[in-house]
Amino acid sequence: MTKVKERTMHIVFLVAACMSILAVAMICLFMFANGVPAIRQIGFVNFIFGKTWMPGANKFGIFPMIIGSIYVTAGAIIIGVPIGLLCAVFMAKFCPPKLHKIMKPAVDLLAGIPSIVYGFFGLVVITPMIRNTFGGSGKNILTACILLGIMILPTIISVSESAIRAVPESYYEGALALGDTHERSVFKAVLPAAKSGILAAIILGIGRAIGETMAVIMIAGNHAVMPDSLLAGVRTLTSNIVLELGYATDLHREALIATGVVLFVFILIINLLFSVVKKKGAK
């Protein structure tokens, strides 16, 4: 009797373990099976590099959205990485334990705030600020970059903080003993040693920024045209899906799913990069 029970439970556990494999397989299957035919019908080059998105006129070029996603992600990295990295250095090497007890929950809370709330905050605070400073509607690439920069902070901070903390103390002590100041020891001896962990943090940040939807949709302006300046509105791959999937039909709907496929491929590449960097770091 117990033997049967042990056997069945063993199988139950095995099946459960296979669930995540099944999930990834299903996601790939459904995404590609629904998206790839549309890409084929529109034409790969027309779809990826086409500059006009006019579903009414059967024109499905998502190049403006790809560029939009890349721009806002790059901007978010430019804003978020220096602040996040320096903040992580502060938390790991500068801040007294008492202050750390406040900083750590603060960063966790920053990570826990729903993206829709971030989007709302961007809409009612950052957008008017940009509008008053630069004119225009205030919904543009710059606004999106600032908000996304804030949103990736907790990812960057927590991953790089643990990378910095993982560096053996002897590195720091050695630099200090050679007469360097505290700051120089941290930046010249400890940070280079934490390089791969920091790189992993940046890659994770890129993944978060490129996949962010609800916040971007509120503040980026959502124009499906090629942006010509920092103050132009953009539409990202993610917002394109949410904006139009509700009413799209036929080829239009399939083109939106194909947009998701392109995003998915981007994410897979980023994931792959992440695991390569992590493996390198583990060596």
Add this chain to the structure above:
Amino acid sequence: MSEQAVAAKADMEAIRPINVVTWKDKLAAYKKRPLSMFLLMAVTVSAVITVGVLGALVIYILANGIMNLSPELFAWKYTTENVSMLPAIINTFLMTALSLLIAVPIGICSAIYLVEYAKRGNKLVSIVRITTETLSGIPSIVYGLFGYLMFVIAFGWGLSFFGGALTLSIMVLPTIMRTTEEALLSVPDSYREGSFGLGAGRLRTIFKVVLPSAVPGILSGVILAIGRIVGETAALIFTSGTTAEIPKSLFDSGCTLAVHMYKLLSEGLYTKQAYATAVVLLVMVVIINAASGKLAKKLQAK
């Protein structure tokens, strides 16, 4: 006092212990090393910005939102006049419970397999690792699309609460798996050996000895998952829909609070109500974070 004693006292005062660094010394040292001073300022400013942004966000939303909280917003039934969020709040709890009901058993069982059953160098384990990592990197909109394609279209359920819960449970599965795995790994092997030594089988050892001591770790994963579910929007819009009512069955549409807030914002007429909704969401997240913080402390104390 003799002259000698006075001189000795003056000498004593002139000698400063060399192992004490005053603020003045520090300032002087930094003046000599501008790079160090700059770096110190840079890290401090960054930390201030990070905390400042959080403070600004929380204070701004609380300050503007609390006065917009009114009893009509918590009416039992949603109408376009009162824009009640109570159904959405209840839906949020239901959605969380349902998603966890699906994800937690699967997550725990698969972690058990990975830690307790799989042999070292098992190929399956490395595949599972890769897939969970992939799952945790997929953005919520892709989950939303997948849920839409699978549950809404292929299964023909239409916009359904159950479809949304299934989508979310796949989304939080990696979180639960990873934390459970870590919790199981941190249970000392001597527990297992002791249990085996007393004649217990593998299954009994797992359920009576290993799992109970891993509970706090598992709980922290569950709390993380709750946080993600409560804040999730993009994965739910096209799976569970935006109907602001408590679903009568699992296959009805029903929106959670975050989706409700998105709807309010996209209609553009309800900014006040959106503030109030943001307050409620924020309070939920703060409570969830506080719970996970407390749990983490308990884990560390062990």
